[in-house]
Amino acid sequence: MTDMTATLRLQHYNLPAMDRAHHHFMALLGTLPMVSKTALPCLLNSLILNAREHFDQEERFMQVTGYPGYESHRQQHQALLKILDDYHQELQHQTPLDALTLHSQLCLWQDEHQQGWDGPLADYLRFTQNWQPREQVVLDLAVAGGC
Numbered sequence: 771m772t773d774m775t776a777t778l779r780l781q782h783y784n785l786p787a788m789d790r791a792h793h794h795f796m797a798l799l800g801t802l803p804m805v806s807k808t809a810l811p812c813l814l815n816s817l818i819l820n821a822r823e824h825f826d827q828e829e830r831f832m833q834v835t836g837y838p839g840y841e842s843h844r845q846q847h848q849a850l851l852k853i854l855d856d857y858h859q860e861l862q863h864q865t866p867l868d869a870l871t872l873h874s875q876l877c878l879w880q881d882e883h884q885q886g887w888d889g890p891l892a893d894y895l896r897f898t899q900n901w902q903p904r905e906q907v908v909l910d911l912a913v914a915g916g917c
């Protein structure tokens with residue numbers, strides 16, 4: 771027996787900005803199975819805007835910290851945005867869109883992306899964040915003539 775709906779599994783990274791962005795995206799995603807046909811274009815538009823904002827944020831974090839997996843991770847984001855834009859185009863051409871199919875596809879993508887891409891990024895960001903104060907201490911000591 772297979773599940774009728776996809777799994778919505780939210781990971782917590784203990785990074786407030788990243789967690790907030792993920793919670794917001796998952797909240798929007800969670801409304802997809804219940805959306806009416808008339809509200810679907812608006813919800814899809816919100817998902818696209820939210821995904822762009824949330825991906826831009828992650829990509830800024832990667833660039834600022836010199837994350838080595840930046841380009842590959844960015845390509846994953848671009849792939850999802852392409853899927854969302856394709857759905858948006860279909861709606862523009864009056865092609866009926868099955869919200870449950872979209873929901874399943876996005877949940878699967880999100881689950882895989884969280885585990886394979888965002889989890890390692892969060893680990894890296896926490897590591898970088900934890901080492902920053904110590905680097906600053908070393909710099910402060912050097913400037914003060916302590917080294």
Ligand SMILES: [Fe+2]
Binds near residue numbers: 825828847887888
């Ligand atoms: Fe990501």
